[in-house]
């Protein structure tokens with residue numbers, strides 16, 4: 724670590740995290756590892772959701788029905804909105820687009 728005056732560190736770690744102390748940089752670095760691991764799990768769950776959704780859509784289309792079921796999508800949107808508020812609706816819309824494409 725080099726330093727500029729008392730208590731101001733200029734390590735690579737603090738630079739990368741935006742922290743102003745080594746203690747904060749260490750906390751942020753550890754928490755970012757947890758976030759990266761959570762993001763990997765979230766991405767895996769989204770991919771699993773896409774696969775399950777595809778099974779449903781293919782079964783419905785093969786049976787002569789339509790790909791999209793708006794009443795079900797409304798229920799999914801409501802579920803996310805109830806849990807996460809307005810941004811939850813936007814998240815659900817993105818998930819639905821990933822799962823059944825743009826309508």
Ligand SMILES: C=C(O[C@@H]1C=C(C(=O)O)C=C[C@H]1O)C(=O)O
Pocket residue numbers: 775776777779780790791792793795796799818819822823
């Ligand atoms: C998966 C389905 O098909 C489509 C995809 C949906 C989804 O990914 O949640 C919801 C409704 C349908 O538009 C379903 O009807 O459940």
